[in-house]
Amino acid sequence: MTTLRQLEYLVAVVDEGSFTRAAELLHVTQPALSHQIRALEQSTGGFLLERLPRSVRLTPMGRAMLPHARAALADAGRARTAARQVAHLEQGELRLATLYSVSLGVLPQLSKRGGRNTATGSRSGCSSIATPTSWRPP
């Protein structure tokens, strides 16, 4: 099965024009990188890179694969960042300032809906509720 890491390594080698530089860019050793490229080539059924004495060039197969590899990596990155952005929206603290007498009635109801909410603060007038789950104001 072709993995994201293999595509990432391929792109790095092409961008750097060298296994050695790509390896140090990726913080792995040259053999590890070489092995992954090898695995990708085997799962694809042919050579993707032409190993020249002084540089590395794409074969036609590699040239056909590269843009899709870049796209896959970009999408995977977007998947992570999109999720994390939502996470920041939702996991941010929702600070509520209320009169203590009012919060006595409201907070228990919120706690029932939000899952794992934690209420901090004191009678002195400020409480905060962290909402790690997907609760929205009704």
Added chain:
Amino acid sequence: MTTLRQLEYLVAVVDEGSFTRAAELLHVTQPALSHQIRALEQSTGGFLLERLPRSVRLTPMGRAMLPHARAALADAGRARTAARQVAHLEQGELRLATLYSVSLGVLPQLSKRGGRNTATGSRSGCSSIATPTSWRPP
């Protein structure tokens, strides 16, 4: 690091609406699937799926991630197929029908350029050359 497989599993669970059905669709066991989803959620920093008693629903985070996950999977698939298509173009047999007297002069020249070519056939009028390397007609 987020892997293609994790994204694939997420998409399967959403499409099937159930861990169980997704697991059998993917030919893995339920625990394996559960663990991968868990890993994805941890690397993302929050829940992606809401486990309901009778079904599974996306959280806002999951909803934000899903289209990018689909896109990444599609691109990875395209990367493989694009490369394999080129492979078939290049590794497919190139059949040449010539007069034997003509082929005597031409074939040796082709062999010099193509790398590992194999010539089959006989004097009776048909020869074929397999070209596993990236040779193109001049």
Added chain:
DNA sequence: ATCGGTTACGCTATCCGTAATAATA
């Protein structure tokens, strides 16, 4: 002789499957 890539090999970590556990209708 040096530089760049590959192969060999031992170790660690990851992943999967079986079995047991928990929770909900």
Added chain:
DNA sequence: TATTATTACGGATAGCGTAACCGAT
């Protein structure tokens, strides 16, 4: 009780790093 997801754990696989090797300048 039946269904569905999670946790625990043993075994297989994959990935990495060190070291040795090859080919070319």
